[in-house]
Amino acid sequence: MNDRDTLTAYVAAFVDELARNQINDVVVSPGSRSTPLALLLAEHPEIKIHINVDERSAAFFALGLAKAMKKPVAMLCTSGTATANYYPAIVEAFYSRVPLIVLTADRPHELRDVGAPQTINQIGMYGNHVKWFVEMALPESSMSMIRYARTICARAVATAANEPAGPVHLNFPLREPLIPNLAEAEKYRQEKQATVAIEPGALTLSTNQLAAIAKEIGQAKRGLIICGDLKNNGMKEAVTELGETLGFPILADPLSQLRSGQHSFSNVIDCYDTFLRDEQVIEAFHPDVILRFGAMPVSKPLLLWLKKQQAQYFVIDGGAGFRDPSGLATHMVYSEEEKFCRDLVERLHKNLDQGWLQRWVKVNEATKHALRSIANEEELDEGKLFYHLNELMPEHSHLFVGNSMPIRDLDTFFFSNNKNVEIYANRGANGIDGIVSTALGVSTVKEKTVLVIGDLSFFHDMNGLLAGKLQGQNLTILVINNDGGGIFSFLSQASEKEYFEVLFGTPHGLDFSHSAQLYNATYQKIQNWDEFSEVFTASFSIPGLKIIEIPTNRESNVLKHRNLWSFVSREIADALIGEIQ
Ligand SMILES: Cc1ncc(C[n+]2csc(CCOP(=O)(O)OP(=O)(O)O)c2C)c(N)n1
């Protein structure tokens, strides 16, 4: 076999193994060293290529695809700094447990560390932010090396997908000639005898372990369930049934997906971020058992309140991590979450005492009633935007929400509903980078996708819009433009008047109509709420990118939030005097 056929046999086998393992989407960025992989990926009949020029955006786009598809997505770039631009999305994928197969092309060994162009040290370059790193062997066509290429690929997919899901990195040293023989690719793809099927299983508890936990939890008088980011849809039914059996309220983070759907809402508490700011409520509720599923919720008041509790605190984690930022866990339980809930329900008797649950439900309802007063706000307002979205989001839609204030306002104002609105965010590392691209990745797969994003976050990933212009995704983007970082006005830095604007507020004065024009998006800057409803609703019947800008003011935004929180406190006090104690 000549060098070209050897290259073709080895790379075609690897690429085919991706498809055999249901990796049908690969985000590719242009480059020369990656040519053999790029061409053979493009040529494979079961693989779809998504071209994305800027590797930082490309990797976030792949992250969005993987989130929406709930399975690994691969990405490919050339050697050099291209690979470093993948890093932020890899970090986000690692912490938010999203499976990615990162393929980087590299110079062969004789060209490393000798001043060759576009050559950097790519060995283990993502450190411990990937679950597995492999420096691939140079292409060879012996049977054992074809099996090696396929096996590494199958292991990479299984490792990425196995809980906790996350990114894996395969670095490919490639020597010239870099052009494979595409006419021969099909022949090499057919040689599937050298394959291995990997069947990762979920973590489960033994009968004895379950019995012990059921006994402890079943004795609790005042229990609580907390749900953060949950990826398994079956959890909606499973955890609400567990809550109902136990008579425990379920504090549901927006990313738990428990705030929207067809499941039972009788135990779902969605206003805790607001009422756990209130001293009266904080003092009134002291659980003796807490069960937590998924990542830690967004809410800071919840975290602060938890720190004051002395409860048996079970963290159930099918990914066997240690997600306990409050440092309070008394039990780490490594079991697939849905199965844990179902197994537990079978072992428990229904708790007939609903008193504790009803106290939570009552506070929640009083809080929600008071929060609804935001409906009277006439000016454009960041909180009211999410209140409006409650009403305006269509059935079976997808809401991607940016970090900083958008995710927090969503937490406060996006109440439970049965419209089946799926909520997405990048909460692994909470970056304001890559959000446009991640949302575009989601909108490639999901219909009726809306992104709500702050102006700085939007600016940070404007490059990502090119994918939308070229690929034609339908995405409605709501840019909350408060001309800078609104979140900092809520923090104590805000009192450093002299330096605040230059260091934290960072106003930019950008006119986003130009970016809309650059990327072929429709654009509207909203003047009032009636106009917002009209433009937002109409956006679903316009194809492509739609940018709707909502101008707000950072200073008045803080005041309005604070006024509302104190109004809610007074309302809760009036409504509940004596009742929740
Ligand atoms: C990549 C990255 N850089 C910096 C930060 C720190 N940071 C958190 S929020 C924020 C401001 C975000 O502003 P914007 O997107 O306009 O949202 P707003 O605060 O106005 O709601 C910054 C810079 C971050 N989280 N991620």
Ligand SMILES: [Mg+2]
């Ligand atoms: Mg802002």
